Amino acid sequence: MVKAVVLGAAGGIGQPLALLLKANPLVTALGLFDIVNTPGVAADLSHIATPAKVQGYLPPDGGLKKALTGADVIVIPAGVPRKPGMTRDDLFKINAGIVRDLAEEIAITAPKAFILVISNPVNSTVPIVAEVLKKHQVFDPKRLFGVTTLDVVRASTFVAEIVKDTTISPNVTVPVFGGHSGVTIVPLLSQSSHPLPASFDQTAREALTKRIQFGGDEVVKAKDGGGSATLSMAFAGAQFAEKVIRALKGEKGIIAPSYVHLAADGAGGKTVQSEIGKDLTYFSVPVELGTSGIVKIGALGPTNDYEKSLIRAAIPDLEDNISKGESFIQPSKL
Ligand SMILES: NC(=O)c1ccc[n+]([C@@H]2O[C@H](COP(=O)([O-])OP(=O)(O)OC[C@H]3O[C@@H](n4cnc5c(N)ncnc54)[C@H](O)[C@@H]3O)[C@@H](O)[C@H]2O)c1
Numbered sequence: 001m002v003k004a005v006v007l008g009a010a011g012g013i014g015q016p017l018a019l020l021l022k023a024n025p026l027v028t029a030l031g032l033f034d035i036v037n038t039p040g041v042a043a044d045l046s047h048i049a050t051p052a053k054v055q056g057y058l059p060p061d062g063g064l065k066k067a068l069t070g071a072d073v074i075v076i077p078a079g080v081p082r083k084p085g086m087t088r089d090d091l092f093k094i095n096a097g098i099v100r101d102l103a104e105e106i107a108i109t110a111p112k113a114f115i116l117v118i119s120n121p122v123n124s125t126v127p128i129v130a131e132v133l134k135k136h137q138v139f140d141p142k143r144l145f146g147v148t149t150l151d152v153v154r155a156s157t158f159v160a161e162i163v164k165d166t167t168i169s170p171n172v173t174v175p176v177f178g179g180h181s182g183v184t185i186v187p188l189l190s191q192s193s194h195p196l197p198a199s200f201d202q203t204a205r206e207a208l209t210k211r212i213q214f215g216g217d218e219v220v221k222a223k224d225g226g227g228s229a230t231l232s233m234a235f236a237g238a239q240f241a242e243k244v245i246r247a248l249k250g251e252k253g254i255i256a257p258s259y260v261h262l263a264a265d266g267a268g269g270k271t272v273q274s275e276i277g278k279d280l281t282y283f284s285v286p287v288e289l290g291t292s293g294i295v296k297i298g299a300l301g302p303t304n305d306y307e308k309s310l311i312r313a314a315i316p317d318l319e320d321n322i323s324k325g326e327s328f329i330q331p332s333k334l
């Protein structure tokens with residue numbers, strides 16, 4: 001039995017993500033919470049012939065608590081998206097409070113659940129959730145994940161486009177480290193499973209790196225004020241959620257990239273910190289998942305000089321974003 005819960009379930013990401021979770025036969029209960037429209041979304045999805053029993057909840061009468069009760073996996077795409085000209089950090093003003101309030105109820109009602117944070121700025125919203133859970137003394141770094149899957153999905157797709165064979169994109173892996181905004185997104189093209197990117201000249205390497213780092217902006221610009229990536233994000237979020245669910249059901253050896261607290265496995269984070277030359281608390285890395293969450297944090301491995309420069313460029317923004325999230329809950333951390 002697996003109960004998945006989506007917070008922000010009536011939104012641009014929330015609805016297609018809820019659809020993909022409803023279509024997943026491993027999900028047996030699906031709780032949908034939003035401040036609007038969840039009864040309609042739930043009624044609609046409930047006509048699909050898959051095992052998940054769907055229930056929609058709104059804030060009145062303890063709707064959030066009811067949605068979270070018994071949750072195994074909680075996915076959070078609640079909050080506002082970017083408009084052209086905005087950075088993800090510009091969303092902090094509104095989304096930080098939304099994520100904090102949702103985390104407060106998670107800490108009370110579902111402290112053992114796996115928490116998957118999509119709401120931007122991910123580099124800061126993940127530390128916000130962690131600090132709220134710490135305040136309630138229920139923080140388990142093994143179970144908290146910033147969803148950075150879309151960066152990896154984009155990297156695979158863009159490489160397949162360059163290779164002119166889009167049929168291969170599901171099988172192309174390009175590790176992406178760091179965080180989830182602009183220069184904090186660090187693709188390691190030298191480690192691409194397809195050999196072509198590793199042989200690029202510097203101009204081609206920089207062009208592809210920038211496209212992966214600023215892929216979100218392409219969608220924001222094309223939507224022209226109508227929001228940011230929703231459908232590709234729902235795909236990526238459902239893919240990551242499925243990996244978490246398979247792991248919690250006992251499947252071994254599942255590895256997925258995610259923005260995590262580097263103390264999560266008690267060891268691997270130190271390797272990453274020594275590789276990047278900085279004691280950052282959070283970083284996006286491939287993690288191995290098990291029944292209780294993260295069992296192993298993967299290292300970066302060999303990087304070339306260009307990739308080393310990308311890592312150096314990512315660190316100041318990551319430090320700022322992390323401390324901004326932490327000090328939002330604990331002002332003494334300023
Ligand atoms: N991690 C990523 O890779 C990634 C990718 C795309 C978008 N995002 C982020 O995801 C978030 C959502 O994007 P979207 O396009 O779905 O936005 P949206 O505006 O379409 O949907 C957001 C939903 O959140 C709901 N909401 C607002 N306050 C809430 C609260 N307190 N409790 C529950 N629900 C609440 C809204 O009612 C709305 O339905 C944004 O912050 C966006 O930047 C992240």
Ligand SMILES: O=C(O)C[C@H](O)C(=O)O
Pocket residue numbers: 081082088120150180215216217219220228229
């Ligand atoms: O670009 C955004 O603001 C949304 C998301 O983070 C993305 O990468 O598409």
